[in-house]
Amino acid sequence: MALVQEGGCVGEKNVTRREFLSKGTLAASGAAIGATAGEGQAQDETGDFVQSDYSLRTRALVSVLTRKQLVDPATMDAVVDFYENRVGPHVGARVVARSWVDPDYRERLLADARAVARDDGIAGFQGTDLVAVENTPEVHNLVVCTLCSCYPWPLLGLAPAWYKDSAYRARAVADPRGVLREFGLELDDDIEVRVWDSTAEIRYLVVPERPSGTEGLSQEELAALVTRDSMVGAEKLNPPG
Amino acid sequence: MQGIHDLGGMDGFTLPERDQGPVLAQEWERQVWGLLFSLRVPGVTTGGRRAIEAIPPALYLAMPYYARWLYIQEQAVLASGLVTVEELANPDGALTMPAIADFEPARPEDFLAFVLQDASAELDENIPALFSVGDPVVVRNREPAGHTRVPRYVRGRRGIIAMDHGVHPFQDALPAGEERRLQHLYTVRFTGPELWGGQGHPSDRIHVDLWDDHLVAAD
Numbered sequence: 001m002a003l004v005q006e007g008g009c010v011g012e013k014n015v016t017r018r019e020f021l022s023k024g025t026l027a028a029s030g031a032a033i034g035a036t037a038g039e040g041q042a043q044d045e046t047g048d049f050v051q052s053d054y055s056l057r058t059r060a061l062v063s064v065l066t067r068k069q070l071v072d073p074a075t076m077d078a079v080v081d082f083y084e085n086r087v088g089p090h091v092g093a094r095v096v097a098r099s100w101v102d103p104d105y106r107e108r109l110l111a112d113a114r115a116v117a118r119d120d121g122i123a124g125f126q127g128t129d130l131v132a133v134e135n136t137p138e139v140h141n142l143v144v145c146t147l148c149s150c151y152p153w154p155l156l157g158l159a160p161a162w163y164k165d166s167a168y169r170a171r172a173v174a175d176p177r178g179v180l181r182e183f184g185l186e187l188d189d190d191i192e193v194r195v196w197d198s199t200a201e202i203r204y205l206v207v208p209e210r211p212s213g214t215e216g217l218s219q220e221e222l223a224a225l226v227t228r229d230s231m232v233g234a235e236k237l238n239p240p241g
Numbered sequence: 242m243q244g245i246h247d248l249g250g251m252d253g254f255t256l257p258e259r260d261q262g263p264v265l266a267q268e269w270e271r272q273v274w275g276l277l278f279s280l281r282v283p284g285v286t287t288g289g290r291r292a293i294e295a296i297p298p299a300l301y302l303a304m305p306y307y308a309r310w311l312y313i314q315e316q317a318v319l320a321s322g323l324v325t326v327e328e329l330a331n332p333d334g335a336l337t338m339p340a341i342a343d344f345e346p347a348r349p350e351d352f353l354a355f356v357l358q359d360a361s362a363e364l365d366e367n368i369p370a371l372f373s374v375g376d377p378v379v380v381r382n383r384e385p386a387g388h389t390r391v392p393r394y395v396r397g398r399r400g401i402i403a404m405d406h407g408v409h410p411f412q413d414a415l416p417a418g419e420e421r422r423l424q425h426l427y428t429v430r431f432t433g434p435e436l437w438g439g440q441g442h443p444s445d446r447i448h449v450d451l452w453d454d455h456l457v458a459a460d
Contacts, residue, residue, distance in 0.1 A: 054269050054305075054308050055268065055269040057311060059272075060329050061314060061329060063333065064328045064336060065280065069346060070280070070339065071276065071279050071347075072349075074348070075279040075348055075352055076272065076276055077275065077349075078349035078352055079275040079352055080265065080274060080275045082352070082356060083264070083265065084264075084265060123359040124357050125360065128359055129361050147246055147390070148293065158265065160260055161260050161306065162259045162260055164306045166302065167254030167255055169248040170254045171254065171256065173394060174440070175440075175442075177445070179256060191444065192444050193445045195446070195447045197450075199392065199451070200450035202426070
């Protein structure tokens with residue numbers, strides 16, 4: 001109930017959906033639009049309330065564009081399938097695992113990741129101009145995009161919410177060690193932390209250190225150990241088991 | 242531009258947990274993302290990140306990530322005139338069919354051709370670099386009125402050229418009287434104390450990708 005009343009900070013309680021659309025204040029108006037739904041639908045959880053409004057707005061937009069034959073729903077499905085299934089951390093993990101077992105490949109990857117991605121057939125939108133940076137006992141790398149949310153989609157899929165969060169974008173460049181500590185990784189003072197703020201079209205891939213105790217594993221088994229967040233630099237990889 | 246999106250170094254935000262669930266967690270998020278690559282209509286320009294940067298600051302901070310992409314798509318279709326406010330307010334009601342000659346919506350194969358292309362931003366141009374790896378530089382404080390790739394936190398700061406990526410399209414809005422020209426893109430390395438004074442860690446190295454026009458030679 002409280003939220004419905006607080007919706008007044010965006011607009012008056014009985015503002016109509018049409019008024020909001022025309023005022024160009026669509027987004028943060030979630031609570032206020034929700035208020036028009038009536039008292040019976042008041043909710044305590046801000047997240048649920050706002051989320052339900054985004055659902056309504058999305059449904060309206062997609063419905064109108066589809067009915068007008070401006071958008072093909074099959075294309076929308078193909079986009080989602082591509083980003084949910086075809087690209088993802090499994091692609092980057094294969095690159096990392098091979099770099100652990102194939103010194104020539106590793107050397108090429110670190111010298112010219114773009115050429116390697118091209119050879120491997122994994123270059124693509126938001127990942128063609130690739131740079132790979134390696135973690136070592138002396139150096140830890142961390143990738144961020146302070147201005148938006150740039151991320152190597154062909155290798156890692158879409159970025160997780162934490163990567164796009166205001167807090168991560170704000171703090172990763174100013175206090176990377178504090179961020180990593182909160183993420184569960186304590187680094188000694190003499191470790192060099194290299195932060196990469198993706199402000200142009202270059203996309204960065206962190207090559208994490210190979211965990212100990214993995215000497216007998218196959219490349220495929222090694223790839224299964226490589227986590228998404230380790231390839232952004234948000235964590236180190238633990239020995240298996 | 243001193244935009245709200247330029248978040249590097251801002252205090253007061255609380256770091257979230259590192260979520261490990263699906264990256265498109267909600268159905269509306271999946272639809273918004275699917276639409277972003279399917280909406281290819283003459284006269285409809287979302288403006289991409291530039292449009293997101295233009296979201297009013299209080300709204301920007303209040304919106305989840307995918308809501309920003311929803312917002313700019315709503316604004317784009319309304320601005321095009323192909324969709325009206327009334328239609329979005331009553332999506333199951335009457336609507337006016339747009340008349341665009343020979344229009345076919347983007348097909349799945351169009352999307353796949355776009356997303357899979359090996360499309361480097363690097364331009365095949367023989368333009369000399371103004372700087373070499375190892376050169377000390379200072380970031381110019383240009384303050385273009387509009388889009389810029391120079392985060393506030395490096396303006397006026399001193400760094401070292403760490404990489405030369407060749408010639409890349411310059412992405413900033415241009416100050417009055419300045420012409421767009423071909424130029425090199427670099428990765429510039431800064432120390433923690435250079436950027437954050439006593440709060441900066443001496444073993445931190447922060448890297449930012451910047452172009453020739455962003456930089457001047459330092460002593």
